[in-house]
Amino acid sequence: MGAGQRYDVIVVGMGGMGSAAAYQLARRGKRVLGLERFDIGHSMGSSHGVNRIIRLAYFEHPDYVPLLRHAYRLWRETEQAHGEQLLFITGSIDAGPRGSRVAAGSLASCIAHGLEHEELTAGELARRFPGWRLPDGYSAVYQAEGGFVASERAILAHVWLALRHGAEIRAREPVLDWSTTAEGVCVRTPQGTYHAERLVLSAGAWMGEMVPALAGKAVPERQVIGWFWPKDPELFALDRFPVGNLLTEHGHFYVFPQWGMPGFKIGLYHHFNETGAADDLPREATARDEEALRTGIRHYFPAADGPVMSLRGCLFTNTPDEHFVIDTLPGDPRVVVASPCSGHGFKFASAIGDILADLACGARPAFDLDLFKLDRLGKAA
Template sequence: MLVDRDRHFDVIVIGVGGIGSATVYELARSGNDVLGIERHGIPHTKGSSHGHTRMIRRAYHENPEYMAMIDQAYTRWEQLEDEWGEQLLYKTGSIAAGRPSCDLVSGALETCHEHSVPFEKIDGESASERFPGFQFPSEYEVVVQSDGGFVRPEAATIAHVELARQLGATIQSETKVTSWESTIDGVKVKTEDGQYKADRLVIAAGAWIGKMVESLEGIVSPERQVLSWLQPNNETHFTPENCPVFLISDDDNIHYGFPTFGKPGVKFGRHYHLNERVDPDEMDHSVNEHDMEVLTQSGEKYLNVSGEDPFGFETCIYTNTPDRDFIIDTLPNHPEVTVLGGFSGHGYKFAGVIGKIAADLANGKDPEIDISLFEIDR
């Protein structure tokens, strides 16, 4: 689509992936003339918002402070479903399993107790009987929470973008941003195809945010992540009706996964995989033998699956901060620029909420949620 270079927008959003698409939608919804610029297609597989499923859960082990956002996250996915007319959120229940002393289990229990989230705590043997797709060690504790589930990221990105376009937003895909700068009357964004002007700017560039914002380059760390789809020994044990989304700690690592959905096999990964920091422009998107071995061996340890004939593997990128908490803030000395990033492998579930916060910040409003946890200078 050709965009008038002389047109002055209210807001430009750099990055129209999972978070950026929600931001474009929320800005358009609040009456802004918004331009979204995406360097790849929409959706695409080079970032962090693909793979058919993304987890959502209330038993939040990372930090109970995120619970201020979780109710709104569920509400916004449900509202998006209603407006788009297609199911995007699937509630399967969630499992957090590991030794009683591990951070995953203790953190999930802390959040549930502190925020009155209903849950069950059962031992590993009982959990394996209830959910025969799993094989937990008997000494494990398993926290079962009924509201957990998954969101369809590709479908949700399309919904956000198309609804934003219906509200008047302009979307420019396959367009690489080369730089941006503040001007006397707002911002100027330069791309390989030309330049665009606006009053305000939101940068939601995912793994590229450090390249877009120099002050964040030493803070955010893109990391290569690998996903597998393993072959179940009994397919009925892994349908969304019978298999919760899951997190399993083995003391050293947290593994995670989903029921069969969107493509054959049980989706299974290891959180922060091999801790490989990468340049997103140079990352190897192929999967090697070591990647496969790590995931198939761990999958066979905890799931009733065969590691011999996996259905497939994919890569994606985490963009981590040192404390694994998000960055949602305006830039110091650039109040017209909002930055969204560092989602550290657990941000997608909050896309709608983050989009609303970003729209409020861009429009000079105080967000309804306290975002001091996400300040750049925390």
């Protein structure tokens, strides 16, 4: 089965970026094959766990903001096309000690791009959003357009839409190898061999194994996210608690209101700094993982310090500078490389899928992608 079949584009990986690329290519009339090693919508990678933060105030780098505006537009278009809400607006908080990277970087991004925002002291933040309890000397930036994307539902929406536009999607079909030929690209799986004009590689935590130029540069890292039933649930309701990033002496936490799962959701960037091959990192959560998350809750969200509802492991895939990779392979524009996203990429999936479709069609994207060039990372480690 599958021997010798030919497509315009093959997309490897049907996670956040790959599913969006498959949809955008299919809607342009391309004959698309999407390959996924696991199930469509699985828990082995980086996109499960109900939802992911989206925010316009971007402390990581102001150059992300134009891409974010495009992502917001496309999430709304995807909602309309699929008939299901995917983007939820709660407002966003970026906070930390006054002058710290998160608070100051968010403010700089707002100023650079003319985003409406408010600067709040710790006391002002607590009075406005009582679920937040920060120490004196902390500051926060509130931006009203922040919120979250229903990440699991968004992947399914992109796959549904890709199928509706004629794409062929195959789950539980891992890629054994890929190669380029004079005629295009060739992808081999246990089920068959497929040929195409172009190839999009969007395999998340497995990118370092799939793309030699990313070996040692795309490093999988174990994460754990948790949901905790609050002592005062109303303080963490969807309309009373903004999503947020909080840099503290105990680590960098990210938080969500209650939605989709019972409880307040919290994660800790670079959880225990556990890195390794994607297949070797444990997904099971432990009491030690819970305690790391509770440390953040007890110090900064004490009204949420109730029983644990759920703990789930997932993966980040980090580059050395924690910026994305969105590029074609050096010397071969037929092969498009998508991400890794260093733990802050899902919000961009709608926009990156559109850009990947441009690159796979040989078109020039409408965005400056210099920050995401592959060759900035140097030679493989």
